[in-house]
Every structure is written in C-alpha cells, then in structure tokens.
Amino acid sequence: MKTMNCEETRSLLVALADGELAGPDRQRIEEHLAKCPECTEDLSAFADDRKTLRTIPAPEAPPFLVTRVMVRISAPAPRMWLSPALAASLVLVTAAGLWLGTALGRTLIPRRPSEEERYCAVASALSLPRLPDTGGE
Numbered sequence: 001m002k003t004m005n006c007e008e009t010r011s012l013l014v015a016l017a018d019g020e021l022a023g024p025d026r027q028r029i030e031e032h033l034a035k036c037p038e039c040t041e042d043l044s045a046f047a048d049d050r051k052t053l054r055t056i057p058a059p060e061a062p063p064f065l066v067t068r069v070m071v072r073i074s075a076p077a078p079r080m081w082l083s084p085a086l087a088a089s090l091v092l093v094t095a096a097g098l099w100l101g102t103a104l105g106r107t108l109i110p111r112r113p114s115e116e117e118r119y120c121a122v123a124s125a126l127s128l129p130r131l132p133d134t135g136g137e
C-alpha cells in the first residue's frame, strides 16, 4: 500500500476528524500521522479549533422571527404595474408595427383587381365591347 504524503494527509484531516474516513484511507493516514509530527500537530490544532467552536453558544433567533416570516410568506405578492413610460412605449411600438405592416402589405402584396378591371382585361384580350361607364369607381 502506497504511503500518504503530508499534502494528501492534510487534505483528509477534516474527514478524519469528522469520522468520515474508513478502510484503507484511514489506515494510510494513521500510518502517516504515526511518523509525521507536523501533520499530527495540524490534526491536534484542528481538533482544538473544533472544541473552541463548540463552546460558542448558538445565536438565538430574535423574538417574533417566526411570526414575521409567516406574515411575509402569506402576504400577497406586490402587483406589477407598467410604468407610464413603458406603457406609452408599448403603444408606440405597436402602432409603428401596424403602420409598417400595412405599408409593406400595400407594396409587397398586389391589390386584387376589381370585377370591372378583370372584365376589362378579358374584354380587351378577346376584343369585346367595353362596359358602359357606370359613373362610379
């Protein structure tokens, strides 16, 4: 079994202190600690730090914290209103889009000829007499 070096050992000291190491890893780190005073010192310092941290009392929650959180959770979400500037911008963009679509539609899509225009086209192709002028259109 390959022996562990100091760098590998130090990377596993937390896991060792937490009791998360087992099997070959635990055996290798214990073999290294038996021969290495520096890593043993690091483990000891780490254990001391943990003991000190455990002596610090857990902070108490401020009074009414739970009540305030529950009130916030149950309160209705704030409504989202459009600002007047944004609403005006949306109206302008929509109007511009409609105008542009109409203008492009007029130029890109040919107008459907009226019935009279179609008759005249057929009549001139067949050399038929023209319709009398109706006065309209």
Ligand SMILES: [Zn+2]
Residues within 6 Å of the ligand: 005, 006, 007, 009, 032, 036, 038, 039, 040
């Ligand atoms: Zn070492």
